[in-house]
Amino acid sequence: MTLFCLGSINLDHVYEVPHLPEPGETLLATAHATGLGGKGANQSVAAAQAGASVVHIGAVGPEGAWAVARLQALGVKTGYVAEVAAPTAHAIINVDPKGENAIVVFPGANMEQSLTSLKAALLTAKRGDMLVLQNETNLGLEAATLARSLGLTVLYAAAPFDATATKALLPLTDILVLNAVELAQLTEATGQSAQELAPETIIITEGAKGGRAITSAGEARFATFPVTARDTTGAGDTFTGYLAAALLEGQSLHEALHLAAAASALKVTKMGTADAIPSRGDVNSFLISQP
Numbered sequence: 623m624t625l626f627c628l629g630s631i632n633l634d635h636v637y638e639v640p641h642l643p644e645p646g647e648t649l650l651a652t653a654h655a656t657g658l659g660g661k662g663a664n665q666s667v668a669a670a671q672a673g674a675s676v677v678h679i680g681a682v683g684p685e686g687a688w689a690v691a692r693l694q695a696l697g698v699k700t701g702y703v704a705e706v707a708a709p710t711a712h713a714i715i716n717v718d719p720k721g722e723n724a725i726v727v728f729p730g731a732n733m734e735q736s737l738t739s740l741k742a743a744l745l746t747a748k749r750g751d752m753l754v755l756q757n758e759t760n761l762g763l764e765a766a767t768l769a770r771s772l773g774l775t776v777l778y779a780a781a782p783f784d785a786t787a788t789k790a791l792l793p794l795t796d797i798l799v800l801n802a803v804e805l806a807q808l809t810e811a812t813g814q815s816a817q818e819l820a821p822e823t824i825i826i827t828e829g830a831k832g833g834r835a836i837t838s839a840g841e842a843r844f845a846t847f848p849v850t851a852r853d854t855t856g857a858g859d860t861f862t863g864y865l866a867a868a869l870l871e872g873q874s875l876h877e878a879l880h881l882a883a884a885a886s887a888l889k890v891t892k893m894g895t896a897d898a899i900p901s902r903g904d905v906n907s908f909l910i911s912q913p
Contacts, residue, residue: 623870624751625669626743626774628679628765629662630732630758631689631703633712634895636855642716642724651716658692659713659895660732661756661781664856667896668863668885669754670697672905674870678703679743680759681731686710696896702743706734711758721851721890727758735761741768749773752870754862755791757784766794775869778821779862780804785811795821797869799862802828817841823875825865827858832883835875844879847887847912856895861886864905884909 637651658667662680670676677699682689689710690700711730717723740761744753753769755762756779766776777797780788783804789812792798798821800808805826809815816824816836827833832845864885868878885905892898900908 623675624677624747625674625754625866625870626677626679626747626751626769627662627666627669627754628735628740628759628761629665629754629756630660630711630729631658631663631678631680631682631686631693632660632727632732633689633710634659634715634855635712636715636717636853636894638893639716639718642718642722655894657894657897658689658696659715659856660711661758661779661859662732663689663693664859664896664899665754665756665779665863665866666693666698667696668860668899669867671899671901672864672867672881672885673902674867675699677701677743677746679735679740679765680704681706681708681734681736683707683709683731686731692896702739704736704739706731706736708734715855715895717853717855717893721854723853723855725855729758732759735759737761737764740765744768744772744774747772747774750775752777752866754866755779757782757787762787763790763794766791770794777862777866777869779858780808781858783807792820797821797823797825799825799827799865801858802826825879827861833879835879837875842876844876844883846883847908849887849891851890853893853898854890856899857886857890859895860889860899863899881905881909
């Protein structure tokens with residue numbers, strides 16, 4: 623089974639700051655690092671670290687070869703990552719001492735996806751494979767439409783929230799992942815409660831409080847794990863990638879949520895994004911250590 627991810631690829635600039643900047647304020651950062659990021663790349667890396675066979679569909683600029691190489695080094699197949707004229711996307715990430723962040727993203731090449739490359743990738747898929755999407759690229763609707771026609775499961779993380787894109791993708795989504803803020807935005811945009819939305823499975827993450835899963839069988843809560851957070855950037859992406867990989871390998875929803883929550887908790891104990899996503903071995907060891 624293969625997981626296909628149409629997703630963003632970013633160069634992350636991470637700045638550790640004494641507090642998140644106020645409007646008009648200039649801060650001196652206490653540390654700076656760069657690395658691979660973007661919701662799509664993070665989700666692909668997380669799924670690969672969880673043990674899935676992952677094909678990333680994306681785009682980088684002429685200077686983006688480093689990002690492709692890093693994805694490959696982290697276990698992701700990159701044969702359908704196109705080089706386009708637009709520059710590789712980048713993000714400015716400020717992280718405070720409590721691990722909270724404020725992020726600005728320049729989308730660049732992420733919004734120049736190739737329809738030819740997308741179709742070529744998905745036409746290699748087999749029924750029962752999975753497509754993972756977010757809102758950081760173009761062609762999400764085209765990807766979901768083709769994936770559904772080919773018998774793939776579509777998992778959609780509706781972030782950054784975009785009402786128009788999300789409403790269009792809901793009828794094509796099997797598993798919807800979003801946080802509590804995004805759910806509130808979605809219910810306001812659609813006029814529907816979570817129980818009334820189209821996807822068969824809806825996962826709502828609630829940070830340190832865990833979250834809940836809504837299916838036709840009802841609603842169930844899942845817990846998270848107490849850790850000391852250094853950097854929450856990419857925690858949701860780590861959760862999504864691990865969840866997708868676990869479901870693809872045949873775990874129950876309950877088991878997959880437990881694994882994903884552990885991976886997300888372990889991720890926030892480290893600075894960085896894709897490079898800080900834990901391996902399956904590390905997550906298993908973390909779970910064994912829990913009381």
